[in-house]
Amino acid sequence: MEEAKKIVGDIINKKIAPIYFLMGEEPYYIDRITDYIAKNVLTEEEQGFNQMTVYGKDTTVDEIVSNAKRFPMMAEYQVVIVKEAQHLSRTIEQLAEYAKNPQPTTVLVFNYKYKKLDKRKKVYKEIAKTGIIFESKKLYENQVADWIRRVLSGKGYKITPKAAALLVEFLGTDLSKISNELEKLYLVLKKNTEITADNIETHIGISKDYNNFELKKAVGERNFEKASRIVAYFAQNPKDNPFVVTISLLNNFFIQLLQYHGLTDHSQRNVASSLGVSPYFVKEYQTAAKNYPMKSISGIIAGLRKLDLMGKGLGAQNLSQADLLKELLNTVF
Template identity: 50%
Template sequence: MKVQEILSAIKQRKYKPLYLLHGEESYYIDVISDAIENSVLNDAQKGFDQTILYGKDVDFSTIISAAKRYPMMSDHQVIIIKEAQGLKWKGEEGVEMLAKYVDNLTPTTILVFAYKYGKFDKRTKLFKAIEKAGIVFESEKLYDNKVAPWIVDEIQQQGRKIHPQAAALMAEYLGTDLSKVANEVQKLILNVPKEREISVQDIEQNIGISKDFNVFELNNALGKRDALKAIQIVDYFAANPKSNPVVLVMGTLYGYFSKVLKYHYLADKSSQSAARELGVSPFFVKDYEYAARNFNKSKLFHVMTILKDYDLKFKGLDAGPNTSDGDLLREMIFKILN
C-alpha cells in the first residue's frame, strides 16, 4: 500500500492488527508509526492500552505476551516496536513464536514493527505471512533527482506552491534525508504568506541558502560562460566552506555537465521530452539548451576530464602542499571556461 492510503485508513479508524514498516528511508516509517501512536487512543487510554518498546531492549516472548492481552479502557491496544531492526530476527525461537502469533492474531491488538535503515528479508515465510495477515509498507530511499519533485508534491498537498528553482535549490543543499527536508518544508509553510508562491528569496531568508551565490547560480554562470560571475561565486564558496562544501560543489558540477552532454544526444529536444530524459523540471530545459550551445561535445568531454582531475586534487592527490580548496576551485573554473 502507498503511504497516503495507509494514513487515510488510519484517519478513518480502519486498522489492521499487524503493521510491518521497513526500508532504507526512515521518514515514512516514522510518519505511519506516529500516526498510529498519536491517533488510535486518547491520552487517558494510552496509559492503559499503549505500549512503546525498542527492538534492542526487548525479545519476542515479551512482545507476543503483550500482544495477546486484551485492551482495558478502549476497543484496541497499541504496541509499537521502534527500532525493530534491533530484534534478533534470525535463528531465534522467538521468531517462531511471532510466526505462530501471525497465524492467530489478536483482533483488538494493533502491533507495529518499525524496522528502519534496511529491508526486511522478503524471502522468508514470516514476511509472506505478515504480508497476508496485515500491512507491509516498504519505505524506499529517495534518489537525488527525486527530492525536488517530492518537495513540490509535499507543498502542493498542503495547498501551497513553490517555484521550481526554489525546490531544486533546497533539494541540492539538503540532500535525501527526508526528515530534514520535511522540517524545512514545514518552516517555509509556517513563515511564507499563504497567498503567494514560495520563492528562492524565501529559501534564503528561512533556510539560509544564498539566492545569488549557490551551486545553481554557478552552473548558470558556467553555462553562459560568464567568467566574472563564476569567479564571484567561487570566491563566496571559498569564504563560506561550511555552507558550500567542495563535495557538494563537485557533485553538482558533474551532474550539470553530464546533463548538458546528454542533451546533445537527445533525439527529441522538446521541453517535456528533454525534461523527462534529463530528470529535471521543464523550467530548467532552456538552461541546458543554452549551455549546449556554449559547450560542444568535444569541450564537454574535456570538462569531464577536468572535473575528474580536480576531484582527485581535492582529495589530496597531485595538489600542492599549500594549495587551498578555494585556489583549486578558481583554477578549475578557469580551465573549464578556457
C-alpha cells in the same frame, strides 16, 4: 506517498490491521505513519493503560510477542510500537509464528528503518497475509522537488522551481530535514503564497545568489565573472559550501549535457524526461549546449574527475579549497 495516505485513510475509516511493518531506506514516512497510529488509534484516556513503546535494541521478539498477546483494558485495542526495530533483524524471523495468527485486539507497529525484510522469508509472507507491509523507498534527487511541490500543495502553498531546487541542493534527499525547514515557512508565510528563492534565503538562510545552482547556471552561460564571484564566496565559506558537493554537481551537469547532445529530440518534454530534470531548467541545457560542443565536454569531465581526486587528497597534498576552486574554473572555462 499515496500508499502512506491509504494506510492513514484506512485507519480513519476504522480499517485497522493487527500488524504494521514499516520498513525501508527513507525514514520520513515510517515515522509519520508510526506517529499517526500512536496519536489516533486510541484516545488519550485509553493510551495510559493500552499503549506502550519499546526499542529494538532493548527488547526481544519474544518479549514483543508476549506484550502483543495481552488484552486491552477498557478499550477496543492496545497499541504496541517497536521503534528502532532494525536492531532485531537477526531474530525477526521469530515473529512469523505470531504473524500467522495475530491478536486481533492488538495493533503491533514495527518501525524498521534503513533495512527491509527479505520477501522470500516466512516472516514477510505471514505478515503480508495478516497485516500491512509498507516499504518507504528513498527518493532520487530528481524526484525530491516534485515531492516538495506536492507536500506544499497539500498545505495550500506553491513554490517556484528555483526555490525548490535550492532546497534540494542544500538539504539533499532527506525528507525529514526538508519537512522541518518547510515547517519554518508555514509559520511566517500565509497560505496561497508562492514560495520564492527570496523566502528561502530570508527564512531558511540559504543564499539565493551564491550557491551551486547559480554556479552551474553561470558555467552553462560561460559567464566567467559571475562564476568567479560565486567561487570566491565558496572559498570564504568552505563549511557551508563543501568542494565535494560542488564538483559532484558540475560533473553531473556535464554528463547530462553530453546526454543532451546525444538526443535527437530536443523538445522541452523529451529533454526533461531524458535528463531527469524539471522542464523549467531545460533552457539552461539548451544554452549550455551552444557554449559547450560535444567534443569539449569529454575533456571537461575527465578534468573534473581528476580534480575530484585532488580534492580527496590524491595527487596533491594540502591543496586549499580556494586553490581547488580556481582549478575548477580553469577546467570548465
